[in-house]
Amino acid sequence: MLSPEVLHFKEPASVFKSHKIDKNTCFQKISQFNFVHLITVVLPDTTTIIDTFGEELTSSDYYKILSFNIGDLVTKPFLKNFIDRGNLNLLSINTRIDCDNCIAISSTGKLLLHLDKLTFQTLGLEGKVSHFNNLVKEKYIVTVDLKSDDFKSGKCNYERTKSCLQKLKNFDVILSWEPPEKEICPSSIAKYFSDLGYPVELCKIRHHRKTAHSLMVPVIPNLDEFDDEASANFIEWLGMLCIGGSLNERLDFISTYSIPEPSTYTGEVKILQWRGFFSSKDVARLIKQLEIYFGSNRLWKAVYFQGFSDSPVVWGLNEHHYYTSGDNGSVVIMKGQEYYLCLQKCSNKRYK
Known part of the structure; x- marks a missing residue:
């Protein structure tokens, strides 16, 4: 039988921070990330991907x-x-x-x-x-x-x-x-x-491309007004999209997923993933390629990168651990020439 006191232990709170950031500071932050395992790019309202995009990642x-x-x-x-x-x-x-x-x-x-x-x-x-x-x-x-x-x-x-x-x-x-x-x-x-x-x-490197058709996607009217709650909902939508979750609202369920508002209809959304062992420089180069090839994207562009769960460090030389919230990663949202950075870090709660 479990001790009743266990019920009073709070789970370690995951650290989530998000804010608008200038381009140079964004790349400086990315350079502090160690040992990238997964990189995902999401491009709404995009019909074609040039063959050379991400070529360095795929061939590394x-x-x-x-x-x-x-x-x-x-x-x-x-x-x-x-x-x-x-x-x-x-x-x-x-x-x-x-x-x-x-x-x-x-x-x-x-x-x-x-x-x-x-x-x-x-x-x-x-x-x-x-x-x-x-x-x-x-x-x-x-x-x-x-x-x-x-x-x-x-x-x-x-x-x-x-x-x-x-x-x-x-x-x-x-x-x-x-x-x-x-x-x-x-x-x-x-x-x-x-x-x-x-x-x-x-x-x-394992590289995978897929296309989602006929979707309602979130719209970001202004990054200056994009707060923690809005960015968290946006990232949740990205996660649902990348894992192939159902984004269609069902009225016959008591609980169902709703797409963040405001939203708009788009014909295609491209999802590109690379899985392997990367450096922060690989992430920075990919983001710069996004600027070159998809700078005119009218909605937004998003890059998600995730580290290894059992890495001794993740951000800089700050010690990392795997507890109950050991996942670590970051999302860079690009809208025109503006950048928005969302950081996910493990809890600093000590073991008892």
């Missing part, structure tokens, strides 16, 4: 390596060729943020270790207690700046860190690398680890 590859030794991330050749040059994104997979050890490397060159108490104590590196385990102290966070001048071969901090990292149990990881020059192939990182003896698996 990422790689999976099983039983990877973290010590190989801090060798002198790797730091020189893939950390100091280009942008590397790496994330452990098949790990749960609430009870397993997790690792990541952000595009800013930060190695992030999310460790249980026993692993942290045996590792020997400096760290801090996880915000979400501040009371029980069962989780610890270690951050290593791989681009720091102090983290160079031959220096005490480097040699000690390298020795400690080699003690860690191997991880399954996914990674992608964006080279500093177009002449350099992104697959260079795959060859590097293949030469070290790792079996490297190429992962392909």
Whole structure:
């Protein structure tokens, strides 16, 4: 039998913020987002999509390596060729943020270790207690700046860190690398680890397009008057559309879904989705393409991007966790030259 007191526990409140934002600030905010898993574009009143739209996303590859030794991330050749040059994104997979050890490397060159108490104590590196385990102290966070001048071969901090990292149990990881020059192939990182003896698996982006016909879609008369409630209703409609939910109001049901007002009829709505492993730069490039190819769209354009549930960080270096509201994502709404940003973050409520 469950304790009656459980009924009095409130669920962690999901953090939702929305506001009109200028273009430069919008891209600055997007650049703080780490490890994108899903990107969705919704285009109402659109009949054709140019073939080259989103081509970079569709053709981008990422790689999976099983039983990877973290010590190989801090060798002198790797730091020189893939950390100091280009942008590397790496994330452990098949790990749960609430009870397993997790690792990541952000595009800013930060190695992030999310460790249980026993692993942290045996590792020997400096760290801090996880915000979400501040009371029980069962989780610890270690951050290593791989681009720091102090983290160079031959220096005490480097040699000690390298020795400690080699003690860690191997991880399954996914990674992608964006080279500093177009002449350099992104697959260079795959060859590097293949030469070290790792079996490297190429992962392909899953791309899906669909068209919804004869729909009533919400209208945004003025972004200056688009408040949290209106944006939340709009995003709910986007979600219903993307999952294929019924948007037709049924009078024979007690409870039914109603399309946000004001609304208008449109013949076609294009929905494009990419699923895989992306960086915030990929999202920014896609939004800039939207401006070029669909700048004259008379209604609005929307881009939704979502992170991984078990990522150590999502926004900047702020710690993330998976609890009951661990989903994280953002929606960018574009109307003409105006931008509106909606942020969804996990709760900061600590574990009891």
